[in-house]
Amino acid sequence: MKISTRLAIVGSTCVLVALAIAVSLGLSGQQVAEGVRKNRAAADLVESVAGLRHLTLEYARQPEARVEVQWHSAYRTLGAALERAQGFDARDEQEGIAQIRAAYDKSPAVFAELVRAQRARQAGDGDRQVLDELAGRLAAAMARKTLLMMSEAFRLQDLSREEVAAAQRRAFAIVLALSATLAVVVAGSMVLVFRDIARPLARLREGMLRVGAGDLEHAVGGTGSDEIAELAREFDGMSALLRTTTVSRDRLAESEARTRLILDAALDAVVGIDGDGRITHWNPQAEAVFGWPAAEATGQSLADLIVPERFREAHLAGLRRYLDTGVATVLDRRVELRAVRRDGGEFPIELAITAIRANGVVSFNAFLRDITSRKLGEMRLKEQLARLNLLHQITRAVGERQDLRSIFQAVIRGLEDDAPVDFSCICLRDAASDTLRVTGVGVKSAPLALSLALSEQADLSIDGNGLSQCLAGRLVYEPDATQVPFPFAQRLAGGGLRSLVIAPLQSENRVFGVLVAARRDPQAFSSSDCEFLQQLSEHVSLASHQAQLHGALQQAYEDLRQTQQAILQQERLQVPGQGACVSLRFAALAPEEGLAAPQSDPDEKPPPLRILLVDDDPLLLRSLQETLEAEGHAVTAAHAGREGIEAFEAAFHAERAMAQGDAVDADEAEEGGPSGRGFQVVVTDLGMPHVDGRQVAAAVKALSPDTPVILLTGWGQRLVDDGEKPRHVDQVLGKPPKLREVRAALARLVERPISVSTGNTETSY
Numbered sequence: 210m211k212i213s214t215r216l217a218i219v220g221s222t223c224v225l226v227a228l229a230i231a232v233s234l235g236l237s238g239q240q241v242a243e244g245v246r247k248n249r250a251a252a253d254l255v256e257s258v259a260g261l262r263h264l265t266l267e268y269a270r271q272p273e274a275r276v277e278v279q280w281h282s283a284y285r286t287l288g289a290a291l292e293r294a295q296g297f298d299a300r301d302e303q304e305g306i307a308q309i310r311a312a313y314d315k316s317p318a319v320f321a322e323l324v325r326a327q328r329a330r331q332a333g334d335g336d337r338q339v340l341d342e343l344a345g346r347l348a349a350a351m352a353r354k355t356l357l358m359m360s361e362a363f364r365l366q367d368l369s370r371e372e373v374a375a376a377q378r379r380a381f382a383i384v385l386a387l388s389a390t391l392a393v394v395v396a397g398s399m400v401l402v403f404r405d406i407a408r409p410l411a412r413l414r415e416g417m418l419r420v421g422a423g424d425l426e427h428a429v430g431g432t433g434s435d436e437i438a439e440l441a442r443e444f445d446g447m448s449a450l451l452r453t454t455t456v457s458r459d460r461l462a463e464s465e466a467r468t469r470l471i472l473d474a475a476l477d478a479v480v481g482i483d484g485d486g487r488i489t490h491w492n493p494q495a496e497a498v499f500g501w502p503a504a505e506a507t508g509q510s511l512a513d514l515i516v517p518e519r520f521r522e523a524h525l526a527g528l529r530r531y532l533d534t535g536v537a538t539v540l541d542r543r544v545e546l547r548a549v550r551r552d553g554g555e556f557p558i559e560l561a562i563t564a565i566r567a568n569g570v571v572s573f574n575a576f577l578r579d580i581t582s583r584k585l586g587e588m589r590l591k592e593q594l595a596r597l598n599l600l601h602q603i604t605r606a607v608g609e610r611q612d613l614r615s616i617f618q619a620v621i622r623g624l625e626d627d628a629p630v631d632f633s634c635i636c637l638r639d640a641a642s643d644t645l646r647v648t649g650v651g652v653k654s655a656p657l658a659l660s661l662a663l664s665e666q667a668d669l670s671i672d673g674n675g676l677s678q679c680l681a682g683r684l685v686y687e688p689d690a691t692q693v694p695f696p697f698a699q700r701l702a703g704g705g706l707r708s709l710v711i712a713p714l715q716s717e718n719r720v721f722g723v724l725v726a727a728r729r730d731p732q733a734f735s736s737s738d739c740e741f742l743q744q745l746s747e748h749v750s751l752a753s754h755q756a757q758l759h760g761a762l763q764q765a766y767e768d769l770r771q772t773q774q775a776i777l778q779q780e781r782l783q784v785p786g787q788g789a790c791v792s793l794r795f796a797a798l799a800p801e802e803g804l805a806a807p808q809s810d811p812d813e814k815p816p817p818l819r820i821l822l823v824d825d826d827p828l829l830l831r832s833l834q835e836t837l838e839a840e841g842h843a844v845t846a847a848h849a850g851r852e853g854i855e856a857f858e859a860a861f862h863a864e865r866a867m868a869q870g871d872a873v874d875a876d877e878a879e880e881g882g883p884s885g886r887g888f889q890v891v892v893t894d895l896g897m898p899h900v901d902g903r904q905v906a907a908a909v910k911a912l913s914p915d916t917p918v919i920l921l922t923g924w925g926q927r928l929v930d931d932g933e934k935p936r937h938v939d940q941v942l943g944k945p946p947k948l949r950e951v952r953a954a955l956a957r958l959v960e961r962p963i964s965v966s967t968g969n970t971e972t973s974y
Contacts, residue, residue, distance in 0.1 A: 212406060212435045219398040226391045230384055237380030243296065244373035245751070249717075250294040251365035252754065254309065257287040258362060262355035265320065266772055269348035272327035280320060287313060287358075294365075302368055305361040312354040319354065323347040366755070381597060388590065395583075403543055403561065407576050409437040410472070410479075411563035413444060414574055417468055418567040420448050440471060478577040484570065486511050486528050498558075498579050500551030511575075515548045517555060531564070532571060540564055545580065556581045592737060599627045600741065604748050616752050617649030620724070620745065625651045628738075630726045632657055632706055635714070635749075636669060637722040638680065645669040645676065645723065661704045669697060676711065680720045684743050685711040688732040707731040710739055712746035716754040724749060815955040817841040819886055821860070823853030823893040823905055824921070829945055833892075836948060845888070850900025853893060854908045860887045861912045888916065890958060894944065895922035895935075906937035917958040921946060 264280040291313060297306050326347060330340040416429040428448060429441040447464040472479045473492045478499070481490030488511055491503040499506075499515055506514060512521045531537045540562050548558045559578045564571060603623040617635045624633045632654045636645040647667045650658045658664050671680060676697060679685045687693050687709040690702040701709055706727040714722040724746045728734065734742075820842050824830040830846050837844045845860075847853035864887035891909050895902035906918040917939040940954045 212401075212437065215401055215435075216398070219394060219401070222394045223391060226387050226394065230387045230391075233383040233387065234380060237376050237383070240376035240379075241373050244369045244376060247296055247302075247369035247372070248366055248751065250290070250296075251362050251369060253290040254287070254294060254362035254365070255359060257283065257290045258309075258355050258358045261287055261316070262352065262359070265323075265348065265351045265355065268320075268323070268327070269344065269351075270772055272324070272331065277324060284313075284316065284320075297365065299368065302365060305365050305368075309358045309361045312358045316351065316354055319347055319350050323351065377601065381601070384594075384597075388594075399543070406437065406475075406477075407543075407561045407563075409441065410475070410576070411565075411574055413437065413441055413468060414472075414563075415565045415567075416441075416444055416448075417465055418565055418572070420444075421465065422568045436471075440468065444468070475576075476578075478579075480511065480575040480577065482511050482573040482575060484532060484572065486525065488514070489572065490574075495577070498550075498577065499548070515550075517547050517549050520547070537564070548577070557584050589737075595627075599623060600744060600748070603745060613753055614649065616749065620749050621649055621651040621654070624726055624745075625653045628726070631729050632701070632704070632725075632727040634658060634663060634725050635722060636725065637714075638671075638720065639668075642668075643671055645671060648722070657704050657706075661700055663700070676723065679711040679713050679723050682713050682715055682718075682720055684713065684739060684746075685709075686734060686739050688734070690727075691731075701727055705729050708733040710734050710742050712742045714746055714750045714753065716750050721750075721753070814840055814952060815959050817843065818889045818955060818959065819843045819845075821845050821847065821853060821857055821888040821891045823847045823850060823891070823897075823902070825849055825894065825897045829894075833946070837951070840952075850893070850897045850902070850905050853891075853905050854900065857888060857891065857909055858912065863887070887913070890917050890919065890955065892919045892921065895920055903935045903937070906935065910937040919954055919958075 261280065261283045264276060264283050268276040268280060291306070291310060294306060297303060323344060326340055326344045329335055330337060330344060334340075413429055416427055419427040428445045430445065432438055444464055472490070475492060475494060478495035478497075479490065479492040480488060480495055483489050488506050488509055491501070491506040493503075495506070496502055501514065512524050516524050527538060531540070539560070541564075543559055543561045546558055546560050547555050549555055557580050559580050561576045563574050565574065603620055621633045621635065624630050633651045634647055634654060635649040637648045638644075639646055645668070647658075647663055647665050647669070650663070650665055655664070663669075669676070671677060676685075687698055690698040690707055690709050693699070693702075693709075698709060706729055708731055709725070709727045712724040712726075713720045714724060724742065726734075726742055820837055822830065822834055822837070822844055824833070824846075825848060827848065830848065834844045834846050845856060847856050867886075891905070893902040893905045902920050902922070906920065909916055909918055918937060919940045919942060920935065920938045921942055921944045939958065942950050942954060
């Protein structure tokens with residue numbers, strides 16, 4: 210195959226791989242955009258359902274016509290959100306939409322019954338106690354329906370986030386595979402050039418010198434069908450004619466001229482050097498690469514012409530060593546070095562040198578190639594992969610957090626450690642005062658922030674600091690803050706920060722804050738850096754919006770719980786004479802019949818227990834551990850769901866080994882709790898990444914069905930009231946739990962014998 214054809218195939222392959230990378234990134238971007246759109250639609254559903262739930266509870270407390278009108282308006286808003294929720298075509302998503310719509314369709318009838326009951330109660334029609342009970346039951350029914358809709362909407366959000374993450378993973382895998390393919394193609398082209406061009410040309414030049422010196426028996430010996438092989442065969446044929454004809458010298462001169470033409474037409478810079486290191490041949494490509502014409506370059510020292518000054522002595526020493534001893538370090542192989550152009554600029558080259566000995570005379574051929582474009586491409590590819598990896602790491606860290614402060618600290622820490630930047634902070638907008646307040650500052654940025662008066666809770670004037678463009682939704686990049694006549698940029702420049710990027714944080718077309726990143730050098734942010742910060746700000750905006758919705762939902766449920774407690778308190782304090790009060794008492798059923806055991810005195814401490822505590826919040830974990838230990842319990846803390854399961858399994862197996870009389874080493878006994886004993890109670894958080902509280906409870910019950918499990922969650926008692934207590938859980942407590950609640954729960958659990966199953970035996974405590 211011709212060399213030109215091979216090079217064309219290699220070039221076409223590189224172009225196709227690049228197009229495949231672009232197409233895969235485009236398709237992945239569309240999938241990510243579709244996932245984000247679904248997430249926003251699900252967020253609208255959550256917000257609409259939360260509003261409907263709030264109005265239902267408000268009407269249950271204060272049945273006014275205004276609230277009734279607002280409820281119907283919120284119901285229409287929820288209907289509009291359902292109509293806009295298009296594109297949920299997966300089976301799980303369609304089931305979620307169907308359940309939301311079913312609850313939505315039944316809500317008007319239940320609310321209408323609630324309205325009639327409240328009106329009858331206000332008008333005094335019927336038994337007031339019966340009407341109060343009916344209104345309470347109808348309000349609870351509405352609460353369950355809105356909770357169902359809200360849970361399904363949250364599940365749609367989770368599915369959309371999983372879809373976005375899957376698209377990102379696919380894009381990364383495809384780009385990585387195609388990049389590897391591109392690297393293989395480039396490496397193959399390098400091997401092709403060295404094997405089929407550089408070496409054959411060196412052999413051909415050696416043959417020319419030997420035949421020109423009178424060694425007519427020498428043959429180059431070309432094989433293959435490419436241009437150089439054809440030239441070698443022609444050269445050997447010319448040598449044969451030279452030996453048998455009187456015109457061989459003319460043919461030899463013609464062949465040498467053809468060889469020179471080939472060298473001059475080579476794609477690489479070809480330079481001939483004599484034993485003194487002076488240039489004897491300089492082809493047109495060398496003129497184009499180095500800027501020196503052949504007339505000026507020929508006869509000059511190669512070291513003085515193209516070798517950087519700091520490498521010249523080593524170059525000359527290597528040349529002398531080869532001439533004296535024959536020992537070479539860079540001959541007959543490709544190396545990457547630095548070279549100098551005529552204008553003094555340095556650039557990377559790929560160099561291959563071959564030595565030719567003829568009649569005791571040594572000369573060299575150097576084949577050089579400018580690899581600046583290749584190096585820049587490799588550097589850009591590495592930078593892009595690093596940014597994608599950093600964005601993935603920060604997004605994963607953000608996804609494991611639920612409060613704004615933790616989200617902001619995860620983002621800033623990622624920028625400071627891996628971007629890196631010299632200063633970073635996040636500011637949130639105060640709509641009332643139309644100012645920006647510094648909400649998060651990086652640990653490494655804190656000393657500089659203090660000197661610049663940009664510590665947390667510091668306020669910034671928007672109009673007076675040139676931040677208006679960013680708050681309008683545009684990313685702002687200032688390559689040199691000293692040239693910007695705005696106070697905010699001048700303040701950063703005063704701290705030695707020259708380049709600045711401000712990315713907007715926006716949700717539902719509303720900018721609620723900015724992400725600030727700065728470096729000390731001017732023009733230190735490339736277009737890729739700005740694009741990365743723009744993408745990062747979008748991820749932070751989405752995570753912040755979800756955290757705010759989570760907080761609003763928690764508050765709504767807390768309001769409902771307080772309302773229910775207030776209603777129950779009012780019923781207990783009902784004034785005598787205003788109605789009949791009937792008290793019904795039933796015998797307590799056994800726990801396996803579905804009802805809880807009688808309440809214990811919350812101020813009475815339960816006996817000391819061996820407790821396994823599992824939570825991913827280090828502050829709550831340490832606080833609850835210290836509290837329980839102060840109560841006299843032996844507490845083992847696990848910082849994640851998987852760690853908690855492993856600790857329980859270790860304790861379980863150690864307990865079984867002790868019960869069967871087997872020897873247990875000290876390390877295994879220590880893992881199994883005090884003295885190697887099993888745990889009597891497991892207290893676990895519900896919401897943990899990777900392995901949540903439900904999985905911990907299932908693992909505990911699989912090994913020891915009689916070991917009680919207490920679940921901590923922000924949903925608290927609401928899960929029990931709505932009949933949604935998870936399986937394998939004996940008690941649900943709100944988070945953070947109160948000491949009285951913990952005491953009462955432990956006391957109820959120890960009223961019956963707690964046993965740890967150990968295979969063939971059972972040990973009771």
